[in-house]
Amino acid sequence: MTDLAQTAPALPASGTRRSLKLARDRLLVLVLILAAWESAGHLGVSEIWISSPSAVGERLWTLALSGELFVHMQRTLTEAALGLALAFAVGVPIGIAMARYKYANEVAEPFIMALYSLPRVALAPLFIIWFGIDLFSKVMMAFSTVIFIFMLNIHEGLKTIDRDLVDLFRTMRAPRALMLSKVILPWLAPWVIASLRIGIGLSLIGAVVAELIGSSAGLGWYIENSAGRLDTTGVFAGLVALTAIAAGGNLLVARLEKRISGWRAA
Amino acid sequence: MNAVARHLHHDAAPTKPKIGFEGVDVAYPTPEGGRIPVVSEASFAVGKGEFVSIVGPSGCGKSTVLRVLSGLLAHEKGTVRINGRSLEENRERIGFMFQRDTLLPWASVADNIRIGAELANIAHERRDARVAELIGFLRLSGFEKHRPHQLSGGMRQRVALGRLLAFEPHIYLLDEPFGALDAQTKIAMGRELLRVWSEYKRSVIFVTHDIEEAVTLSDRVLVMSPRPGHIVRDIAVDLPRPRDPKQLRKDARFADLVDAIWSELDAGH
Numbered sequence: 001m002t003d004l005a006q007t008a009p010a011l012p013a014s015g016t017r018r019s020l021k022l023a024r025d026r027l028l029v030l031v032l033i034l035a036a037w038e039s040a041g042h043l044g045v046s047e048i049w050i051s052s053p054s055a056v057g058e059r060l061w062t063l064a065l066s067g068e069l070f071v072h073m074q075r076t077l078t079e080a081a082l083g084l085a086l087a088f089a090v091g092v093p094i095g096i097a098m099a100r101y102k103y104a105n106e107v108a109e110p111f112i113m114a115l116y117s118l119p120r121v122a123l124a125p126l127f128i129i130w131f132g133i134d135l136f137s138k139v140m141m142a143f144s145t146v147i148f149i150f151m152l153n154i155h156e157g158l159k160t161i162d163r164d165l166v167d168l169f170r171t172m173r174a175p176r177a178l179m180l181s182k183v184i185l186p187w188l189a190p191w192v193i194a195s196l197r198i199g200i201g202l203s204l205i206g207a208v209v210a211e212l213i214g215s216s217a218g219l220g221w222y223i224e225n226s227a228g229r230l231d232t233t234g235v236f237a238g239l240v241a242l243t244a245i246a247a248g249g250n251l252l253v254a255r256l257e258k259r260i261s262g263w264r265a266a
Numbered sequence: 267m268n269a270v271a272r273h274l275h276h277d278a279a280p281t282k283p284k285i286g287f288e289g290v291d292v293a294y295p296t297p298e299g300g301r302i303p304v305v306s307e308a309s310f311a312v313g314k315g316e317f318v319s320i321v322g323p324s325g326c327g328k329s330t331v332l333r334v335l336s337g338l339l340a341h342e343k344g345t346v347r348i349n350g351r352s353l354e355e356n357r358e359r360i361g362f363m364f365q366r367d368t369l370l371p372w373a374s375v376a377d378n379i380r381i382g383a384e385l386a387n388i389a390h391e392r393r394d395a396r397v398a399e400l401i402g403f404l405r406l407s408g409f410e411k412h413r414p415h416q417l418s419g420g421m422r423q424r425v426a427l428g429r430l431l432a433f434e435p436h437i438y439l440l441d442e443p444f445g446a447l448d449a450q451t452k453i454a455m456g457r458e459l460l461r462v463w464s465e466y467k468r469s470v471i472f473v474t475h476d477i478e479e480a481v482t483l484s485d486r487v488l489v490m491s492p493r494p495g496h497i498v499r500d501i502a503v504d505l506p507r508p509r510d511p512k513q514l515r516k517d518a519r520f521a522d523l524v525d526a527i528w529s530e531l532d533a534g535h
């Protein structure tokens with residue numbers, strides 16, 4: 001019977017060579033884009049419309065030296081991050097409650113969907129009246145854009161949970177806390193990650209839109225302000241800084257995803 | 267009734283079997299709002315330390331009987347008792363191995379087994395040793411860190427069995443636990459199950475489609491009718507223990523029992 005004991009195959013290697021190649025090729029694409037952009041200026045497209053990578057780079061450098069860049073980045077990042085965190089903290093429990101109290105959810109569903117479909121951007125002026133032109137109104141805008149993502153994703157995740165798995169733990173009389181920590185939350189992890197992935201972009205939209213409408217700092221304000229002066233270079237510099245924040249956020253989520261939901265890779 | 271079974275029945279107070287199922291009806295709701303009977307007037311008893319198999323055609327309600335016993339499914343009529351008490355009052359651990367393996371997909375083999383020990387409140391210090399012991403015993407050495415999706419179906423079944431054993435149940439409900447195993451592993455696992463069983467003398471209800479397996483392992487084999495299922499025959503297996511599966515195959519009494527069960531199933535009641 002000893003032949004029954006198979007030897008374990010090695011787990012797949014991480015594939016460092018492939019990821020190096022990937023990084024190189026992505027860099028190549030970036031360089032190509034920048035080159036095309038730069039040469040467009042030399043081929044006669046006016047810099048007033050598209051500025052140029054070198055001008056934008058120069059502007060970013062000046063802004064960084066004066067520290068102004070980081071003030072705006074930090075401001076926008078704080079607004080978006082607080083809004084995202086608040087949406088997570090409120091949206092996940094609501095999503096769980098929606099799955100738990102089916103009837104109440106049925107009653108509330110048309111209202112939730114109506115709010116969800118409402119372009120939240122239209123709320124920005126109202127939020128400025130309610131919450132002022134400082135940080136809080138921007139956080140609330142980011143929050144209101146993202147919260148539905150968490151609510152609906154968590155609800156969906158719970159609807160598809162493996163009933164047998166839950167039943168099995170019920171037969172073993174698993175206490176509620178263990179059921180939550182060992183079965184339900186790990187099951188939801190991929191849905192939380194997916195929500196975060198979408199939420200990063202949306203929370204930035206919320207924060208920036210609120211800044212465009214009324215504020216005195218942040219990347220949205222900087223972009224709006226530059227555009228008002230027909231300073232295309234300033235607009236692009238603001239956009240690059242925003243992109244950097246979004247990319248950083250996505251990188252964090254990708255890390256998180258690798259750590260907690262590798263089992264889905266099957 | 268055979269010597270072994272008589273002995274076991276003697277152990278359990280005759281009026282109070284370990285598991286009692288009397289005149290039980292179970293129905294599932296239909297999408298149209300009606301109810302479809304699945305188990306009808308099912309009655310049987312399992313004594314303390316007894317190993318009982320249930321066989322019957324697919325869809326006759328074997329898994330349903332186990333779901334009722336585990337408390338997952340309510341019955342409509344009749345009484346279900348464990349140690350003479352209702353299911354709500356029962357405090358003993360019931361270990362249920364589902365027909366489909368239900369492992370935590372994100373947890374390693376070792377963690378999947380460990381959770382059984384955790385739920386049985388086995389002391390922290392003893393858990394690791396217990397998990398290691400079970401992994402060796404189930405021939406899963408070297409796969410401790412693997413996730414379920416990296417295992418074969420038969421290996422996943424063995425992990426599920428490991429979790430069940432780590433849970434140290436007072437009652438075992440096994441729903442085709444070896445269904446995904448090759449004949450050889452099946453026999454090896456059956457032998458190990460018998461070893462655990464004879465060591466702790468727990469009551470076992472074992473659902474299977476493999477009649478030879480049922481006869482090899484059991485004190486009694488219950489035969490169920492097609493849906494709505496009830497127990498049509500209760501066949502005592504009066505073969506001496508310990509049993510060697512390979513020797514049994516040459517035993518005329520073994521062949522007679524297998525034949526008897528086959529003809530019960532063929533009769534189709």
Ligand SMILES: Nc1ncnc2c1ncn2[C@@H]1O[C@H](COP(=O)(O)OP(=O)(O)OP(=O)(O)O)[C@@H](O)[C@H]1O
Nearest residue numbers: 294295304323324325326327328329330331365493
């Ligand atoms: N959740 C359910 N809802 C409605 N009907 C169900 C449900 N589960 C099982 N049934 C029905 O109940 C009957 C008995 O099912 P059960 O799973 O107990 O059969 P079984 O004897 O275990 O069959 P098998 O040997 O194929 O596993 C089947 O006819 C099935 O269609």
Ligand SMILES: [Mg+2]
Nearest residue numbers: 328329365441
């Ligand atoms: Mg079944």
